Amino acid sequence: MTGTRPSRDGEGEASVVVQTKPKTKRPPLYKVLLLNDDYTPMEFVVHVLERFFGMSHAQAFEIMLTVHKKGVAVVGVFSHEIAETKVGQVMDFARRHQHPLQCTMEKE
Numbered sequence: 001m002t003g004t005r006p007s008r009d010g011e012g013e014a015s016v017v018v019q020t021k022p023k024t025k026r027p028p029l030y031k032v033l034l035l036n037d038d039y040t041p042m043e044f045v046v047h048v049l050e051r052f053f054g055m056s057h058a059q060a061f062e063i064m065l066t067v068h069k070k071g072v073a074v075v076g077v078f079s080h081e082i083a084e085t086k087v088g089q090v091m092d093f094a095r096r097h098q099h100p101l102q103c104t105m106e107k108e
């Protein structure tokens, strides 16, 4: 809601009213990053991107190749809670399949 606050302006008793901006703070967003390694099979990474990030096969293959060539790629942008959940799901899935795939998040 818009607020007002009285403010002393130097000498005497004069007071001015300053209009404050209505503050609607958007929650911060977090990038989820996938990191390259030499051992995780390409098909496994494609599967992860389809399964946890809702990508089509073609989209997933493209992003997997970007990570493979460049070392890292953003695979999605989410609220803190959703980003944390995605990272956890990917790390858990990779560990269960004994692949060293790494997934992290960082504030946008």
Ligand code: TYC
Pocket (backbone or CB within 6 Å): 034, 035, 036, 037, 038, 039, 040, 041, 042, 045, 064, 065, 067, 068, 101
């Ligand atoms: N570099 C891996 C390979 O050659 C493939 C790979 C791609 C691994 C993306 C991880 O996030 C990754 N098998």
